[in-house]
Amino acid sequence: SAWAAGCPVIVKAHHAHPATSLIVGRAVVESVRACGLPEGAFSLIFGEGRTVGQALVAHPDVKAVGFTGSRAGGRALFDLASQRPEPIPVFAEMSSVNPIFVMPGLGDAKMDEIATGLHGSATLGAGQFCTNPGIVLFPAGEQGERFVESFLSKMRETAAAPMLHEGIRKAYGQGVETLAGREGVDLLLAPEETPGDGRCHATACVLTSDARSFLSDESLLEEVFGPSTLLVSYEDSSELNEVAEALDGQLTASVFGKEENLPSYGPLLDILETRAGRLLFNQFPTGVEVCGAVVHGGPYPATTDGRSTSVGTGAILRFARPVCYQGFPEELLPDELKEDNPMQIERTEA
Incomplete structure (x- = not known):
């Protein structure tokens, strides 16, 4: 340009x-x-x-x-x-964590489809795309738990991939370690120590938290550059709005849900419009x-x-x-x- x-x-x-x-x-x-x-x-x-x-x-x-x-x-x-x-x-x-907001009531088949797409988006280029979805909000409850298990199983199967250089690989490991050590954060899948010949290979990482813990700790908003995803459960739309309000400026924000339910999430969309340069509906952000x-x-x-x-x-x-x-x-x-x-x-x- x-x-x-x-x-x-x-x-x-x-x-x-x-x-x-x-x-x-x-x-x-x-x-x-x-x-x-x-x-x-x-x-x-x-x-x-x-x-x-x-x-x-x-x-x-x-x-x-x-x-x-x-x-x-x-x-x-x-x-x-x-x-x-x-x-x-x-x-x-x-920096951008490119949050994804998954609406309730989508059904197991749709949630599994989202988990599959999220896996591909989060691990594309070893998680180094600037639009990599680093934080995902999902509904609490049994369906949410099945979504986590589905995504976790896919991330476990992800092979190690090279990051840009050894320094970025080290920063990724340090970022995951710091995030996993915060109160209210659980580490479900830790990155393996498989640096490869160039000492820059990394594996996927999955962490979980809940909206209340997320809102009480500003450090959870920080980007971990690499194939790492923080899954955050929420109880209702008011918590979603609070999380959106707490976000820094982002490149993207994505919403997954039913088209007929979008009007009821008008307040959330209004907030996201002030937080991101590109809003997506039922699409992942890594494609530009x-x-x-x-x-x-x-x-x-x-x-x-x-x-x-x-x-x-x-x-x-x-x-x-x-x-x-x-x-x-x-x-x-x-x-x-x-x-x-x-x-x-x-x-x-x-």
Whole structure:
């Protein structure tokens, strides 16, 4: 989207994957040349992450920043950019637990279907998708218990998969250990110590709690990056609303239920609209369609700018500065704005 807006792009290679970054970078350079873009349209920089990243953000020729990573890293870059003599926007995608709300009265067959879909969504890419569902609210009672058992049996069968690097694998283990140690949280499936040849493989984890315990401990809201799911039981719709109110900003929030019952959950949907950039009904969040309507963003701390999206045609707006030409004669307008459209571009007229 930065190229679509006419901006050159500087990428900071990840320090844990220099060779992979170089391979990808060379492929991008070849593509840039094949498309006839000018030299300098793409640059790849190697070096220690914090030092190089901060230097790029502080450089006066850099006018906007895109970042995906931890909340601490994204916030540090955001604060640095805000302190410049000329502050610039930082579009940082940081943390999101992407809650799922399962409504009561769905029946065992439907609940088992949800458990199957949840397993696939929670373990996709070793749980490292930014839309990974980390917290699931389900109705208490016998049906809820069967849902937990169904999901647990599927997670037990999940093979170890590689995470991005050893540091992230260690952070995953530490995050699970911290979460499992909180009052009111039970560890049903612990990740195995099977790091693999690269010392970065991880296995699935399942924890449970209840809405009252969840609401009494803010640390349960924190993301555990990896194939980990916290299942939280609730007694009634008022507890669901309380949980939704307690949530930080999220990329997504999903609701599973019967269409005819949705009106009775209007208060919940109203709350979720203020908490997430994308609301889903009877769908899992890990699939992100690239289209004009999609919003891949959300209120802080999911991102540093809840008005933006990093996917879809709206993503170009992060790297464009609107300019209005009012009252100018036709011959002095940029070609993009001339009435006869000499560049033959797609335009929307107000």
